[in-house]
Amino acid sequence: xxxxxxxxxxxxxxxxxxxxxxxxxxxxxxxxxxxxxxxxxxxxxxxxxxxxxxxxxxxxxxxxxxxxxxxxxxxxxxxxxxxxxxxxxxxxxx
Numbered sequence: 001x002x003x004x005x006x007x008x009x010x011x012x013x014x015x016x017x018x019x020x021x022x023x024x025x026x027x028x029x030x031x032x033x034x035x036x037x038x039x040x041x042x043x044x045x046x047x048x049x050x051x052x053x054x055x056x057x058x059x060x061x062x063x064x065x066x067x068x069x070x071x072x073x074x075x076x077x078x079x080x081x082x083x084x085x086x087x088x089x090x091x092x093x094x
Contacts, residue, residue, distance in 0.1 A: 016085075016086060016089055017082070019085075020082050020085045020086075023080060023085065024052075024055050024056060024080075027055055027077065027079070027080065028051075028052055028055050030073075030077065031055075031070055031073050031074075031077070032051075034069075034073055035067065035069035035070050035073055036069070038067045038069045038070070039051035039054065039066065039067055039069070039070045040054075040065055040066070040067055040070075041065060041066060041067050041068070043064065043065055044064075044065030044066070044067075047065065049065045051070075054066055054070070055079065056081055056082055057081070059079065059081075062074075062079060
């Protein structure tokens with residue numbers, strides 16, 4: 001059995017994850033539009049990478065498979081990982 005603090009934390013985490021997915025979906029849509037759908041480089045295509053997956057996880061992986069167009073897009077609109085989103089969320093609360 002869990003206590004109320006744990007229950008609150010789980011509820012807050014789920015809400016934050018859902019909010020992040022909304023942000024990630026919008027970032028993906030903007031990038032796909034601005035890059036004319038060219039989001040993967042040759043290595044990404046060969047490996048069968050889902051371009052949507054590049055919008056979370058490590059920067060090294062994202063840049064390893066991102067097209068030049070997408071990497072340039074991220075220079076203008078920085079990639080927001082869940083970890084950074086979570087950090088910003090807590091800064092806004094404090």
